[in-house]
Amino acid sequence: MRKDLIQIDDLTRADIERILERAESFAEVSGREIKKVPTLRGRTVVNLFYESSTRTSSSFELAAKRLSADVVSIKSAGSAVDKGESLKDTVQTLSAYDPAAIVIRSPYAGAAGLVARWSSAAVVNAGDGKHEHPTQALLDVYTLRRRLGALEGVKVWIVGDVLHSRVARSGIHAFARMGCEVTVCGPPTLIPREVEALGCGVRWSLEGIGDADVVYALRMQNERMAGAFVPSLREYAERYQIDGRRLRPNQLLMHPGPVNRGVELSGEVVDSPQALIVEQVGSGVVVRMAVLYELLAGGGPGRGAGQFGPEPVRATEPQPA
Numbered sequence: 001m002r003k004d005l006i007q008i009d010d011l012t013r014a015d016i017e018r019i020l021e022r023a024e025s026f027a028e029v030s031g032r033e034i035k036k037v038p039t040l041r042g043r044t045v046v047n048l049f050y051e052s053s054t055r056t057s058s059s060f061e062l063a064a065k066r067l068s069a070d071v072v073s074i075k076s077a078g079s080a081v082d083k084g085e086s087l088k089d090t091v092q093t094l095s096a097y098d099p100a101a102i103v104i105r106s107p108y109a110g111a112a113g114l115v116a117r118w119s120s121a122a123v124v125n126a127g128d129g130k131h132e133h134p135t136q137a138l139l140d141v142y143t144l145r146r147r148l149g150a151l152e153g154v155k156v157w158i159v160g161d162v163l164h165s166r167v168a169r170s171g172i173h174a175f176a177r178m179g180c181e182v183t184v185c186g187p188p189t190l191i192p193r194e195v196e197a198l199g200c201g202v203r204w205s206l207e208g209i210g211d212a213d214v215v216y217a218l219r220m221q222n223e224r225m226a227g228a229f230v231p232s233l234r235e236y237a238e239r240y241q242i243d244g245r246r247l248r249p250n251q252l253l254m255h256p257g258p259v260n261r262g263v264e265l266s267g268e269v270v271d272s273p274q275a276l277i278v279e280q281v282g283s284g285v286v287v288r289m290a291v292l293y294e295l296l297a298g299g300g301p302g303r304g305a306g307q308f309g310p311e312p313v314r315a316t317e318p319q320p321a
């Protein structure tokens with residue numbers, strides 16, 4: 001593993017497999033009454049969120065706490081960022097605490113990569129503009145593999161606003177790396193040009209979606225749309241909404257959240273047993289624990305190797321909190 005996790009391309013398939021296995025062992029820890037291991041005791045993790053987040057910020061915070069790290073979580077609202085402090089100055093300021101890891105979410109593509117250059121801490125990209133969201137893709141792969149076993153040859157359709165979606169960009173890479181056949185689908189205005197080069201098929205309509213084993217719906221990213229990309233949300237929903245008519249009983253449904261009910265998904269499919277949406281959220285904690293473990297204690301080039309690693313966490317031995 002490299003020092004940082006900025007994009008899925010930073011990971012080999014073997015890295016991904018190792019993270020998934022580690023996450024499995026943390027899932028066992030999460031099933032106990034005391035859900036903590038001492039792996040990162042005495043080390044500091046800074047969560048820096050410059051964009052709204054419910055799932056990603058709470059699961060990164062829980063992940064670091066369950067590894068016994070000291071955690072500082074900063075949201076742009078209410079911090080000195082509100083007073084005009086630059087990203088570089090903020091990172092320099094936080095470096096005074098000598099963090100082992102910085103987790104950053106930013107509306108700007110490339111922000112996490114910059115922080116990785118400015119800081120000697122391990123940097124984890126928690127979503128940078130429309131670039132990438134690698135831990136989301138890892139938790140999606142983990143969730144799907146838990147449900148289906150091997151992913152080789154599994155057909156995944158990613159439907160919706162692919163153009164503005166960092167989840168789609170990371171997901172295409174991660175699913176493909178695990179052997180899935182990925183197709184992206186949406187209105188031509190919301191599909192990036194030459195997206196095929198990422199290793200996926202492209203469809204402009206839902207015709208043929210019956211072939212998919214997994215339908216992965218995306219939120220319409222209104223906050224990233226400068227112009228009108230669809231005539232109206234009603235017309236978008238008519239052509240692309242996944243509802244009870246379009247989802248076959250043997251297909252699985254995924255979505256990174258937050259869902260706009262009645263836009264990309266109908267309420268009935270969100271609440272159906274085919275939906276893995278809540279499982280995805282639960283997977284977020286153990287997969288982010290595994291990522292922090294790999295970067296900080298996994299025996300790779302990241303600092304701290306050897307302190308508790310490279311041995312796997314002994315999930316069967318109760319650990320003091």
Ligand code: NCD
Pocket residue numbers: 055056127133136166167218219221256257258
């Ligand atoms: C996504 C994000 O913020 O990139 N949500 C998430 O992290 N679970 C997707 C979205 O906002 O639509």
